[in-house]
Amino acid sequence: MIPQExxxxxxxxxxxxxxxxxxxxxxxxxxxxRTPLEAAATPNLDxxxxxxxxxxxxxxxxxxxxxxxxxxxxxxxxxxxxYQIGRGVLEASGIDFQLEPGDVAARGNFATAxxxxxxxxxxxxxxxxxxxxxxxxxxxxEIDEIEGVKVILETVKEHRFVVVFRGEGLDGRLAETxxxxxxxxSLEPRPLAPEAERASAVxxxxxxxxxxxxxxxxxxxxxxxxxFATPPDLPPMSELFRLRPAALAAYPMYRGLARLVGMxxxxxxxxxxxxxxxxxxxxxxxxFYFVHVKKxxxxxxxxxxxxxxxxxxxxxxxxxxxxxxxxxxLVVTGDHSTPCRLKGHSWHPNPFLLYSANVLRDETTxxxxxxxxxxxxGRFPAVEAMPLMLAHALKLDxxxx
Amino acid sequence: MIPQExxxxxxxxxxxxxxxxxxxxxxxxxxxxRTPLEAAATPNLDxxxxxxxxxxxxxxxxxxxxxxxxxxxxxxxxxxxxYQIGRGVLEASGIDFQLEPGDVAARGNFATAxxxxxxxxxxxxxxxxxxxxxxxxxxxxEIDEIEGVKVILETVKEHRFVVVFRGEGLDGRLAETxxxxxxxxSLEPRPLAPEAERASAVxxxxxxxxxxxxxxxxxxxxxxxxxFATPPDLPPMSELFRLRPAALAAYPMYRGLARLVGMxxxxxxxxxxxxxxxxxxxxxxxxFYFVHVKKxxxxxxxxxxxxxxxxxxxxxxxxxxxxxxxxxxLVVTGDHSTPCRLKGHSWHPNPFLLYSANVLRDETTxxxxxxxxxxxxGRFPAVEAMPLMLAHALKLDxxxx
Numbered sequence: 083m084i085p086q087e088x089x090x091x092x093x094x095x096x097x098x099x100x101x102x103x104x105x106x107x108x109x110x111x112x113x114x115x116r117t118p119l120e121a122a123a124t125p126n127l128d129x130x131x132x133x134x135x136x137x138x139x140x141x142x143x144x145x146x147x148x149x150x151x152x153x154x155x156x157x158x159x160x161x162x163x164x165y166q167i168g169r170g171v172l173e174a175s176g177i178d179f180q181l182e183p184g185d186v187a188a189r190g191n192f193a194t195a196x197x198x199x200x201x202x203x204x205x206x207x208x209x210x211x212x213x214x215x216x217x218x219x220x221x222x223x224e225i226d227e228i229e230g231v232k233v234i235l236e237t238v239k240e241h242r243f244v245v246v247f248r249g250e251g252l253d254g255r256l257a258e259t260x261x262x263x264x265x266x267x268s269l270e271p272r273p274l275a276p277e278a279e280r281a282s283a284v285x286x287x288x289x290x291x292x293x294x295x296x297x298x299x300x301x302x303x304x305x306x307x308x309x310f311a312t313p314p315d316l317p318p319m320s321e322l323f324r325l326r327p328a329a330l331a332a333y334p335m336y337r338g339l340a341r342l343v344g345m346x347x348x349x350x351x352x353x354x355x356x357x358x359x360x361x362x363x364x365x366x367x368x369x370f371y372f373v374h375v376k377k378x379x380x381x382x383x384x385x386x387x388x389x390x391x392x393x394x395x396x397x398x399x400x401x402x403x404x405x406x407x408x409x410x411x412l413v414v415t416g417d418h419s420t421p422c423r424l425k426g427h428s429w430h431p432n433p434f435l436l437y438s439a440n441v442l443r444d445e446t447t448x449x450x451x452x453x454x455x456x457x458x459x460g461r462f463p464a465v466e467a468m469p470l471m472l473a474h475a476l477k478l479d480x481x482x483x
Numbered sequence: 484m485i486p487q488e489x490x491x492x493x494x495x496x497x498x499x500x501x502x503x504x505x506x507x508x509x510x511x512x513x514x515x516x517r518t519p520l521e522a523a524a525t526p527n528l529d530x531x532x533x534x535x536x537x538x539x540x541x542x543x544x545x546x547x548x549x550x551x552x553x554x555x556x557x558x559x560x561x562x563x564x565x566y567q568i569g570r571g572v573l574e575a576s577g578i579d580f581q582l583e584p585g586d587v588a589a590r591g592n593f594a595t596a597x598x599x600x601x602x603x604x605x606x607x608x609x610x611x612x613x614x615x616x617x618x619x620x621x622x623x624x625e626i627d628e629i630e631g632v633k634v635i636l637e638t639v640k641e642h643r644f645v646v647v648f649r650g651e652g653l654d655g656r657l658a659e660t661x662x663x664x665x666x667x668x669s670l671e672p673r674p675l676a677p678e679a680e681r682a683s684a685v686x687x688x689x690x691x692x693x694x695x696x697x698x699x700x701x702x703x704x705x706x707x708x709x710x711f712a713t714p715p716d717l718p719p720m721s722e723l724f725r726l727r728p729a730a731l732a733a734y735p736m737y738r739g740l741a742r743l744v745g746m747x748x749x750x751x752x753x754x755x756x757x758x759x760x761x762x763x764x765x766x767x768x769x770x771f772y773f774v775h776v777k778k779x780x781x782x783x784x785x786x787x788x789x790x791x792x793x794x795x796x797x798x799x800x801x802x803x804x805x806x807x808x809x810x811x812x813l814v815v816t817g818d819h820s821t822p823c824r825l826k827g828h829s830w831h832p833n834p835f836l837l838y839s840a841n842v843l844r845d846e847t848t849x850x851x852x853x854x855x856x857x858x859x860x861g862r863f864p865a866v867e868a869m870p871l872m873l874a875h876a877l878k879l880d881x882x883x884x
Contacts, residue, residue, distance in 0.1 A: 111843045142882055143485055144863055145870025146493070149883035162883070163485055169884045309884070423841070427881055429874040430843050452859070455845050461861035 083161065083465050086322065088481065093324040098410035098475040100325075100370045101361070102467075104157065105397060106150075106336075107379030107420025109430050109451055110390070118381075118391040118422070119433060120450040124398040126405070127414065127435065127449040134412075134437035136446045137459025139467060140429075141418045147429045153417035154339045158372070159323060159468025160316060167342070168254060168311020174244050175338020177236055181246065181313045186254040186281055188310045190243040192217065192302035199267045199304070204260065205241045206302040217302055218243060224295045231284045245307065247285065253278040254312035256285060261306075268306055281310075318344025319370065323472060326367070330357050331374035340372055352376070354393070355400040365407050373404075382420030390422060411475045412437040413467065414449070431461060438474040484562065484866055487723065489882065494725040499811035499876040501726075501771045502762070503868075505558065506798060507551075507737075508780030508821025510831050510852060511791070519782075519792040519823070520834060521851040525799040527806070528815065528836065528850040535813075535838035537847045538860025540868060541830075542819045548830040554818035555740045559773070560724060560869025561717060568743070569655060569712020575645050576739020578637055582647065582714045587655040587682055589708040591644040593618065596705035600668045605661065606642045607703040618703055619644060625696045632685045646708065648686065654679040654713065657686060661707035669707055682711075719745025720771070724873060727768070731758050732775035741773055753777070755794070756801040766808050774805075783821030791823060812876045813838045814868065815850070832862060839875040 083089070110117035141148040142162055151172050152162035170187035181187060192214065194203035209217075214237045225233050231249030238244055257272040271289070273282040285307070296303045319327045321344075329340030330350035337347050346368060350360040354375055361373055375397060381390035404412065414437075419430040433454045444458030459470070472478045484490070511518035542549040543563055552573050553563035571588035582588060593615065595604035610618075615638045622636050632650030639645055658673040672690070674683040686708070697704045720728045722745075730741030731751035738748050747769060751761040755776055762774055776798060782791035805813065815838075820831035834855045845859030860871070873879050 109843075111841065138859075138861065143870065144860075144867040145872075145874035145879065146485060146490075147874065147879060147881045149881050152883040163489065166883060172884045421841075428841075429870075429879070451843055452846055455859045455861075456857055461863075 083463070083469065084481070089469065090322055092479045092481055093322070093472065094477055094479055095324040096369070096475070096477050098369065098477060100411040100471050100475050101373060101404060101407075101409040101413070102157065102371070102471065103373045103375070103404070103412065103414045104154070104417050105375045105378040105394065105414065106417055107382045107427065108416030109419030109421070109432050110382065111419070111421040111423060111428075111430055117451050118387055119394055120452065122391045122394040122398070124394060124449060126398045126401040128447065130412070130414070130437040131435055131446050131449040131453065133443065134435055135441045135444050135459055136449065136454045136457025137434045137436070138431035138454045138457070138461045139415065139434045139464040140431050140461065141464045143463065145429050147427050148418050149427070150335060150417065151339060153464070154336065155343070156464040157415070157417055157467055158319065158343050159465060160343065161465055165314045165316055167314055169309025170244070170254070170311040171313050172335060172338070173238065173309065174246060175342070176335040177238055177244060178334040178337060179236055179244060179246065180341065182248065183313060183315070184248070184252060186247045186252045186310055186312055188245050188307040190245050191260070191306045191308070192241045192243070193268070193304045193306050194301050195304035200265055201261060201268060201304065201306070202264060203301075204264070204306060208240050209302055211237065211239050213302070214240065214243060217296065217299070221292055221295055225288065225291050228284050228287045228291065233288055241302070247281065247288070249284070252281040252284070252312070254281065254310045256282055256310040258308040258310070259289070259306050260308050268304065271307065271310070313342060316343050320344055323468065324477070325370040327370040327372065328364070328368035329372045329374070330360055331372070332357065333374065333376050336374045336376070345372060354397040355403070358400045358403040362403055362407060378416070379420045382422055383425055385422045385425045387422045410438060411471050413471055415467070432464065434459060434467070436470060436474060440474045440476065484870065485882070490870070491723055493880045493882055494723070494873065495878055495880055496725040497770070497876070497878050499770065499878060501812040501872050501876050502774060502805060502808075502810040502814070503558065503772070503872065504774045504776070504805070504813065504815045505555070505818050506776045506779045506795065506815065507818055508783045508828065509817030510820030510822070510833050511783065512820070512822040512824060512829075512831060518852050519788055520795055521853065523792045523795040523799065525795060525850060527799045527802040529848065531813070531815070531838040532836055532847050532850040532854065534844065535836055536842045536845050536860055537850065537855045537858025538835045538837070539832035539855045539858070539862045540816065540835045540865040541832050541862065542865045544864065546830050548828050549819050550828065551736060551818065552740060554865070555737065556744070557865040558816070558818055558868055559720065559744050560866060561744065562866055566715050566717055568715055570710025571645070571655070571712040572714050573736060573739070574639065574710065575647060576743070577736035578639055578645060579735040579738060580637055580645060580647065581742070583649065584714060584716070585649075585653060587648045587653045587711055587713055589646050589711045591646050592661070592707045592709070593642045593644070593703035594669070594705045594707050595702055600705070601666050602662060602669060602705065602707070603665060605665070605707060609641050610703055612638065612640050614703070615641065615644060618697065618700070622693055622696055626689065626692050629685050629688045629692065634689055642703070646689070648682065648689070650685070653682040653685070655682065655711045657683055657711040659707070659709040659711070660690070661709050669705065672708065672711070714743065717743050721745055724869065725878070726771040728771040728773065729765070729769035730773045730775070731761055732773070733758065734775065734777050737775045737777070746773060755798040756804070759801045759804040763804055763808060779817070780821045783823050784826055786823045786826045788823045811839060812872050814872055816868070833865065835860060835868070837871060837875065841875045841877065
């Protein structure tokens, strides 16, 4: 990718519209036989492949399996190594919590400790979400502020919660307090950089106050904090690419990621048909629409080939609703692969389809991993997807004279 | 490739095993007709191509012809520009001499000089190896140490020898003493950096002592030194990749290169069948095995098409012995191409075959340069081979959340 400052100078605002449809975890491997994308009946996607162009994109670089954060950030045109997103920030995004610049967020686990503070259960017996809510309410009523820093607590699910410290001069470079072992005390939130000393002192004071509040509890009388992080300083897409971007994502983590790059969050539904209808009903004000379909990924995580195939067919059936909007550019791709065989994210490159009147057509005839191998876009890092989308939407000026 | 520190944090030690089989100089061009790899009968490699995936790797970057050092170093996962290996170091490796950190090694040529020290033969009439050994013995008995620096002399072959300076505060940035012309005196080993002044003085003193010792000789009364170098500070593979690597290489230079990255050196034989048998008999303790076959390269250097084809067929016939070991990942590739037409190393990319249960199969049906063009791995820098091997062996954690 060319240097950000030069790229920025080439971007121009136009009326043309881009749709980036991310089928999360789309790519698969199917060592023998066909992948879900190959086996699914996808007449619409196949037509787009014939009239558009295909390729394979590496989320980060060959062999590297990305988390959802870096996988999406690179699709949005941000170098995933330069802009790293900490776990605490992602967890807060995952419950739609709107972080502010300078916040320090961490993931929390309620835990059980013995009389001497030694951890006996790192998940407090996986207490119910309702129990978690009761504890968070109790903590909130007792702790509001520590040394002038606002403390915000939010239930996630079961034993998991998020804590956000909001105040001046905080730095998220703190060591986790989880000893990752039983029979030992939780660790101190040590500063990992001199700038994080104040944050360390605040978190330490918070922990000791909170443990007092939890003292009467049987199961959840302690907790562990991990993944301290400050929201990355991501220049918004409006500034970097001169776009007016919007996101339709039914899952909070993806809304959170979209929010981090300055997208407007639009209401949507979980099904492909529902989200495409939501796109159609809100079409017009923005010029970049990120539409996220989660279920390809969750099917892959479950190793459920049939379900993954079915979601792809659902997307295909519903796709005419998107095509009727006549976006100047439509990209259909994954953020990372989630092969059913591996039941998790993988390093395999993403099938990538780009449909636009300005495309150099290739000889591919269907949208599949193997046809993408011989697609006209070749194999490229996912961070190049943004220049490709902007170019095909005629939103980029010439470089040099 | 992602930054080394991040990559390092993703590596994990597992029981899965990787075999990297390097057929030195494998790639060829055969402008008309077929390359040796295309013409050879290789049923086993072709099956692996069908069940695995192919690609093309550039040893350094397009158009750059590498020496054996950078070509192997990049296959081992080290940036070849960052970790340069001087000629003196390679020459020492080539005779199995074990360099220590801080040593300065150089290649030496015995030469003939006239009464006024002007070089009249830069190779001393290509004296025999026995003659060389006699001269080295004479020099050793007279020169052991210069200014507290140990001087170690080793015969290589014919007129060639290696000299190693071992002591405190030496720096290998010295100009060669070879004037690359006849009728002129040899040059001074000038320091090319201020830090190399001590080394320069030591080498200068060594040269004048050695020339005194050689004065009675008729042919080899002088010598020229080239390629002064210090062993590069290569972090071992165990540290960078959490591997327990081993090498089976019949030629000393490749053992030397393997040693530089911390591989354990296992006894082996020169033929493909012999080296695969050696691999089988020592299988188990390590999780990364580099197996080197030299004769593809030497056949290419000789322009001997038939011999190159025959070696490839020998490898293919013997390959079942490797497959029976069931490594989780098997890569078959070259370090660089050595086209018979060019009789030397070239810049052409390496045919690359990756076989693993976790592969995204492509549509290729045989292992050949031209099928590699349309392989699923695309075209990539050879330094990415290591992330790809580690990923397919499930030895890499996810990057980011």
